[in-house]
Amino acid sequence: MPVWQQVYEEINDPDFVIICAAEDVGGEAVAGPIFDAANPTYIQVVDVDHIISSAFNFVNVPSSAWVDEQGRIVRIDEGTYSKTHAIGEGEQAITFGNDVYTPALKDWVTKGADSEFVQSAEEVTGNIRGHSFDQLKADAAFRLANLFRVHGRKEKAEVYWQMARELNPDSVNFIRQNLTLTEEGSAGETFMQLMGDYVSQGREYYRPLDL
Amino acid sequence: MAEAFMAYPELRHPFQETPIHPNGSATVLYQGRTITLSETGDGDNLLIKPEDLGRINGFELKPEGACYADMCIPLNDELLPTVEGEQWFDLTAFAGLLEQPCVVDREAGVWSFAEIPAKRRNMMVDAMAPEFEVTDRKGNVVRMADLKGKKALIVTWSSW
Structure with missing residues (x-):
């Protein structure tokens, strides 16, 4: 920043x-x-x-x-x-x-x-948050999507971005990143819905600041 | 509907379709690097030339096994199959032994490997920072190991 x-x-x-x-x-x-x-x-x-x-x-x-x-x-x-x-x-x-x-x-x-x-x-x-097998696999899927995007294979890029989100639903990075490049953007209705679900499930997207 | 901001729809798919490995037979993604392999073996698993192992994941083939730092994985016929007189290294089987996830797109011939969990074990045991390698905006390669002797704030952000 x-x-x-x-x-x-x-x-x-x-x-x-x-x-x-x-x-x-x-x-x-x-x-x-x-x-x-x-x-x-x-x-x-x-x-x-x-x-x-x-x-x-x-x-x-x-x-x-x-x-x-x-x-x-x-x-x-x-x-x-x-x-x-x-x-x-x-x-x-x-x-x-x-x-x-x-x-x-x-x-x-x-x-x-x-x-x-x-x-x-x-x-x-x-x-340190855990990083399960599926969460690691989500990283691999995300990078595969990025490669396909760079090579103009947009259908495949969408498939693997979605796979990454499903494999690691804890990743706000994946949720928001996927929305940033859309018409709606990263703070629209979809984001609000997803974050509402995220918080209601008791998940923390920031660890409480302990200072 | 909430007001949206920071949207870049024109950047979602700005690229023209180009070959992924025009002069190779497969592409491997690992730790942010893209490695094109000129030759791979036939089969469901990714069979690579043994000499390609090091440039993919840093492991070195030694008499005691495939080794990285203090970690050595003993070799066997499964990892080093011989097909029609030619020896290969089975990277898919190796990843399985290391519990290293992989996502494959066979149609495109791309294998995307996640980080090897054993390489991160120190972070979870004694809080030692994990290895990583990124390239900065000036083109310099930045590795965690290069920061020894300095205090570092490593911070992520995004435009979103």
Whole structure:
């Protein structure tokens, strides 16, 4: 998310990196201009195949992992907002995000293992979502769909995108990605219905923020 | 109906139909990479030339088996079948041993392999970050291993 550029500049530590991965099947055409508008200096990835989300078992965006100098994850899978955002104005405004995540991140970069926000390996592994055989298979189906799309085989692309959604119904990434490139878009009636079902089944698309 | 936004219907299928592997016999997808195989064996399973194994999934054929890091899978006639005097490596059977899911489109000759679960075991045991390899917008390959010695925030987002 381009707003991370400000955070990156404020931290300004040569031994701290941000990898920002856009999980857009629309690829560079969709994500590129948004990245460019932020003039980012961190590492930018257009992750059409959701390699990052799959590696860390994320089901939604924005999600993140903090990884220390030894390659150990010290926090994972939280709704990752750099600040409180507002859409609209006045009584119609909808707010989301929070103002506690960025200070916690800065504390970790400064203090390392002494930061109160570092979690133990046991806590972290407890917070990593499972990734079953079917969920892994969904990743393979999703990437197959993307290949067919790039080669103009749209009927096959639709078949395998649908397969991915059915194999991993927990993935909001698959639900929304599939809708983003439609007339209705990713926040229309279909999305509201799907997310209503998702929440009513007791599933969490963000782990509760524990800061 | 709720107002829709961030829709890109013109980008859903913008591409012209092109051959998937014009100079090969099969395509393998693994970890975001597309590997074209020039030659494959006949049959329901994906039979590859043994020398192609490494460029697909990083496994190396050694006397003790097909090995990656500290993991070695013993070889047998099922994994290394000989057909009409030619030796192949059965990638489908190998995936089965590794409990690695695969989605196949036989008509197109494409095998899409998911991640090998054993490669992720460390993340679930001691919270070590999983291996991944992506290419950034400047064309640089970014690997988890390259980040050693630095703190990293790895964050996903999307336009949706």
